[in-house]
Amino acid sequence: MENTPASNFLQNIVRDDLAAGRVTEVVTRFPPEPNGYLHIGHAKSICVNFGLAEANGGRCNLRFDDTNPEKESQEFIDSILEDVRWLGFSWDGEVRFASAYFQQLYDWAVYLVEQGKAYVCDLNAEQAREYRGTLTEAGRNSPYRDRSVEENLDLLERMKAGEFAEGERVLRAKIDMASPNMNMRDPILYRIRKVQHHQTGKDWVIYPTYDFAHGQEDAIEGITHSVCTLEFEDHRPLYDWFINNLPVPSKPKQYEFGRLNPSYTVTSKRKLKQLVDEGVVSGWDDPRMPTVSGMRRRGYTPAAIRKFCEMIGTTRSDGVVDVAMLEFAIREDLNENAPRAMAVLNPLKIILTDYPEDKVELLSAPAHPTREELGERELPFTREVYIDAEDFREEANKKYKRLVLGKRVRLRNAYVIEADSVVRDEQGNITEVHAHTIPNTIGENPEDGVKPKGVIQWVSASHGKQAEVRLYDRLFNHEAPDRGDNDFMAHINPDSLQVVEQAWIEPSLADAKPEQGFQFEREGYFVADRDEHSAQHPVFNKTIGLRDTWQG
């Protein structure tokens, strides 16, 4: 339960670098492209990068890798900033932007041209693909590869000046068209994009590619350990090539770890977008989405998400993590911190025939079973109460520990009652149950020694409030909805959302603030909806159910 400092290969590398004096301080960065919402996978990356710095007395920058204006926007910048803050991390200094380094990057491009290590290529996209070769065949040199430095300089300047159309020319590094590593086959450094950039406006019509930008951004910021995911491993030789061939102010090193793949989940941006676009979910922050904003609205807590990231570790192997682990982390945090309350989702009225009609007893109950400091809340007890229909049966075997006709049950934090009879409607459905209280059973067992079989939650029919409760379940009913040739849309769980329009909640819950989480005893953890909850119209989202081992 104690926080053993997460030891992993990255931590070991940092520790050794610090010990050997290769670096005096660890500086990492979280470098999202502002082209979408952050999801659970990004949360892991955030924990890894900020965590590595934090654990070693270093710093972590937040830098937007905004080199492709076509797909980016201020909206995404804002949401990413909010999500990182919400997760509880503080970046070093101001927020950084790759676009703030565009001039420096351009100057370095000119430098490479001057060194004869870059050239302007007139091949169009299709031709370039042909020249690139395949995985098993070497590529061929571009016919423009041997232009003079002067001509390249002139052409590059004119690309920058907007003299050419998009796609007409690119700047490429002169490396090796026969390299078995595709990334080294004269990679593109700059392409023409005549679009408005969310940060730099119309200043540029050429934009650097990821490969030409990322390592240099790291170098400018003095990043010591540039941590990314495994698919960038093949780019490392190129990353190093730029760092070694340019007069950069520092020499960062890239390290890769395995991406997080939770089971029963999709995290690809394209697929998440499809879920939103096709109305499968209500938006990017739908509580069923694995986005940070979705998890937030679902009632997951930053502490639980961070704990989960710590639990799964950071390695170079690629696997599928059981979402049960995430769920465990959520329950663990909420069990410790969420105040308890009672709610009845499927109401069945109980009339306590021995209890005076106008009588109201103000009982009090602890907000938490073990944490007294969380205080108490008041529970009005009345003649008519609601219990869950699931908690009553006319007859049942001994394994059923709830209310049964002729038997007793404890109303949580209140009296023991005994069921006497049922009232039915014309269709024969039970509409209410008549019962009576057992005297002196508040905080005490019945004096006649006949103990109740179980304990159930209840809400006063006259003093309780009504609420909308949204019951969420996994969005997919397949462990790996998008593995192989699976059509993930075919594995959508049709029961991932069930809305209870009129649940009954104990009166104290009317004071809940949006985003406040509770445990509805015997039901699970719920959170007051961030956007739609109000005292007038309470709305609670089910975060996660309680562990349920009842085999009945």
Add this chain to the structure above:
RNA sequence: UGGGGUGUCGCCAAGUGGCAAGGCACCGGGUUUUGAUCCCGGCAUUCGCAGGUUCGAAUCCUGCCACCCCAGCCA
């Protein structure tokens, strides 16, 4: 068929030549005014496979096999 990776219990994951940590899940049992929590106990003679080196191998060597990534002017 080129290059780069990864293979330790159902899942995640320690371990780096000395005789398989831990967590999740699961299965027992105890406590309990939440069938929750909590507490106790169980859960890999075996580390992708096959050889080899060694007194000794998950750890070293050789050869296989499986899976992942790379042919965007995306990141």
